[in-house]
Amino acid sequence: MSLRSVAQLAQDLSARRISARELAEESLARAEKNQALNAFVTRCENVAMAAAAVADARLAAGNSDVLTGIPFAHKDIFCTNGIRTSCGSRMLDNFVPPYDATVSRQLNDAGAVLVGKTNMDEFAMGSSNESSFYGPVQNPWDTTRVPGGSSGGSAAAVAAGIVPFATGTDTGGSIRQPAAFCGITGLKPTYGRVSRLGMIAFASSLDCGGVLARSAEDCAHVLAAIAGHDAGDPTSSTRDADDYLGGLNQPLAGLRIGLPRAYFGAGIAQGVGSVVHTALAELEKLGAVLIEVDLIHADLAIPTYYVIAPAEASSNLARYDGVRYGYRCANPTSLEDLYTRTRAEGFGAEVKRRILVGTYVLSAGYYDAYYLRAQRARRLIANDFNAAFAQVDVLAGPTTPTVAFKLGEKSSDPLAMYAADINTVAMNLAGLPAISVPAGFSDGLPVGLQLIAPAFAEARLLNVAHRLQQATDWHTRTPEIAHG
Amino acid sequence: MKKGSAPLPKKAKPLNQPSGSVIQNTPPARAFRVSIDSATVRQIAHLARIGVAEQQLPALAAELNGVLDFVGQLAAADIGAVEPLAHPLDETLSLRDDVVSSIDQRDAFMRLAPDAQSGLYLVPKVIE
Numbered sequence: 001m002s003l004r005s006v007a008q009l010a011q012d013l014s015a016r017r018i019s020a021r022e023l024a025e026e027s028l029a030r031a032e033k034n035q036a037l038n039a040f041v042t043r044c045e046n047v048a049m050a051a052a053a054v055a056d057a058r059l060a061a062g063n064s065d066v067l068t069g070i071p072f073a074h075k076d077i078f079c080t081n082g083i084r085t086s087c088g089s090r091m092l093d094n095f096v097p098p099y100d101a102t103v104s105r106q107l108n109d110a111g112a113v114l115v116g117k118t119n120m121d122e123f124a125m126g127s128s129n130e131s132s133f134y135g136p137v138q139n140p141w142d143t144t145r146v147p148g149g150s151s152g153g154s155a156a157a158v159a160a161g162i163v164p165f166a167t168g169t170d171t172g173g174s175i176r177q178p179a180a181f182c183g184i185t186g187l188k189p190t191y192g193r194v195s196r197l198g199m200i201a202f203a204s205s206l207d208c209g210g211v212l213a214r215s216a217e218d219c220a221h222v223l224a225a226i227a228g229h230d231a232g233d234p235t236s237s238t239r240d241a242d243d244y245l246g247g248l249n250q251p252l253a254g255l256r257i258g259l260p261r262a263y264f265g266a267g268i269a270q271g272v273g274s275v276v277h278t279a280l281a282e283l284e285k286l287g288a289v290l291i292e293v294d295l296i297h298a299d300l301a302i303p304t305y306y307v308i309a310p311a312e313a314s315s316n317l318a319r320y321d322g323v324r325y326g327y328r329c330a331n332p333t334s335l336e337d338l339y340t341r342t343r344a345e346g347f348g349a350e351v352k353r354r355i356l357v358g359t360y361v362l363s364a365g366y367y368d369a370y371y372l373r374a375q376r377a378r379r380l381i382a383n384d385f386n387a388a389f390a391q392v393d394v395l396a397g398p399t400t401p402t403v404a405f406k407l408g409e410k411s412s413d414p415l416a417m418y419a420a421d422i423n424t425v426a427m428n429l430a431g432l433p434a435i436s437v438p439a440g441f442s443d444g445l446p447v448g449l450q451l452i453a454p455a456f457a458e459a460r461l462l463n464v465a466h467r468l469q470q471a472t473d474w475h476t477r478t479p480e481i482a483h484g
Numbered sequence: 485m486k487k488g489s490a491p492l493p494k495k496a497k498p499l500n501q502p503s504g505s506v507i508q509n510t511p512p513a514r515a516f517r518v519s520i521d522s523a524t525v526r527q528i529a530h531l532a533r534i535g536v537a538e539q540q541l542p543a544l545a546a547e548l549n550g551v552l553d554f555v556g557q558l559a560a561a562d563i564g565a566v567e568p569l570a571h572p573l574d575e576t577l578s579l580r581d582d583v584v585s586s587i588d589q590r591d592a593f594m595r596l597a598p599d600a601q602s603g604l605y606l607v608p609k610v611i612e
Contacts, residue, residue: 191573234577300557303554303558306554323605333608336533337608340529344535344536352534353548355534356532357548370558375568377561383566418554
């Protein structure tokens with residue numbers, strides 16, 4: 001069932017060919033059967049069955065939305081009222097929020113059926129899902145490989161056919177990179193397009209909520225439900241959301257696609273580059289024009305990101321002090337001991353590393369040299385995109401430099417892990433929307449094509465991705481595990 | 485940010501601080517290829533209120549030096565004096581209407597506390 005699209009499932013539901021209850025049961029059974037993937041931190045059978053009953057009643061009453069009765073999973077970073085929300089951390093292993101994130105509320109209101117909370121890198125810090133307190137997630141295409149991160153559990157759950165869509169968050173590539181590694185479609189909207197209320201903070205000027213699904217069309221359905229201003233998040237945009245579905249079939253004739261030279265550089269594996277060029281040729285056949293462009297400060301993106309993200313993280317994660325909620329160390333002897341031991345024991349190695357780097361770059365005497373300089377570089381990176389979008393409608397390139405790497409291959413080398421983010425971090429620095437779509441395979445593993453658009457042009461991105469998916473079938477390929 | 489050095493606080497302070505916190509032996513702001521040692525790591529860890537065992541300090545210093553060296557590429561780049569970009573959203577932040585928007589949830593939030601009594605969060609004794 002979950003290999004069918006959201007639109008197909010919605011038709012089946014409204015025609016009463018299948019019930020929300022049956023879909024939820026099937027999804028939960030597939031989650032159970034694929035436990036070895038470790039895609040879920042929490043499965044919520046009772047909540048799912050109750051939501052499915054409500055959905056079936058709505059469907060029977062003719063009072064349904066396109067997502068009513070569709071099973072889905074939340075990345076375990078979105079607060080869910082009464083359901084443990086761990087953020088992949090020991091620090092929040094016992095945290096049961098008394099409220100819903102705005103995105104959770106929106107999807108509940110639409111009648112979507114939450115079946116579980118997915119595994120993720122701790123506090124979304126990672127590119128492989130190996131920093132999770134709950135252990136790594138396996139890639140459904142090759143279980144010896146990483147699913148990508150930090151939304152690794154969401155990507156694996158969609159790729160394995162457990163759910164037709166899942167939420168994710170993207171601070172430096174955390175939706176797009178796992179979508180690429182798992183052969184699915186992942187949309188990171190414009191900064192401020194989706195509310196961050198109740199989405200546990202990592203780096204507040206970079207964090208974006210978004211969606212992982214089997215197709216651009218399905219992403220459009222979900223984005224339509226979660227986009228828009230939220231008075232509870234003053235950084236959410238007051239611009240009205242666009243019609244993401246209405247423009248999906250616009251022809252691409254004359255569309256100018258910019259290919260940033262830096263995104264096809266020496267670090268890109270040959271197999272990945274050639275697959276992406278094949279996909280670009282398909283877009284050319286649809287009438288698009290390919291133009292090489294320069295993003296002259298592209299090489300500054302990773303160092304800039306790895307100053308700004310840790311700086312914001314060190315500030316955001318100061319709240320975990322063992323006093324108000326979350327983990328507390330045993331038998332603290334003093335307040336200082338309570339703080340330092342709670343944080344030493346509650347956070348994992350990568351989170352601590354980033355807090356320490358962030359504390360250092362924000363400290364007096366270093367602030368100008370690191371943080372302020374990074375903010376200036378961030379302006380240059382954003383300006384490069386503005387200049388490029390004066391010439392082209394969208395930008396394109398490989399989402400990742402390689403296909404999914406082996407579990408353990410980079411987990412002891414943070415810098416090698418950071419380098420894998422080379423084509424994804426700049427969009428977060430500039431706040432731009434981007435989507436990763438399946439573009440084919442290299443050595444039997446999925447490759448992602450990334451499309452990038454100006455701020456708030458999600459409809460354009462979804463249109464380009466949808467047309468490509470109408471003309472090709474890479475997004476319909478599924479791993480063996482999804483059929484077992 | 486304040487420059488120069490000041491003594492570290494002797495008593496634990498609230499965690500929401502790093503601005504104004506000071507690393508001792510501050511080199512000039514442009515010196516990027518700094519190599520931080522165990523003493524500096526101990527001090528950063530103190531500022532971040534993360535306990536680090538003495539024997540872990542050298543290895544952690546090596547890791548942090550790797551990261552700082554890497555982001556130090558920014559020092560060599562021709563960045564100039566463009567306006568810093570703190571936030572990508574090119575909009576004035578919206579203000580909410582000044583009305584009551586949520587009900588009292590004190591009990592729900594207090595229930596999350598590791599240790600609480602009579603509506604108060606409990607921590608180890610701070611004043612003798």
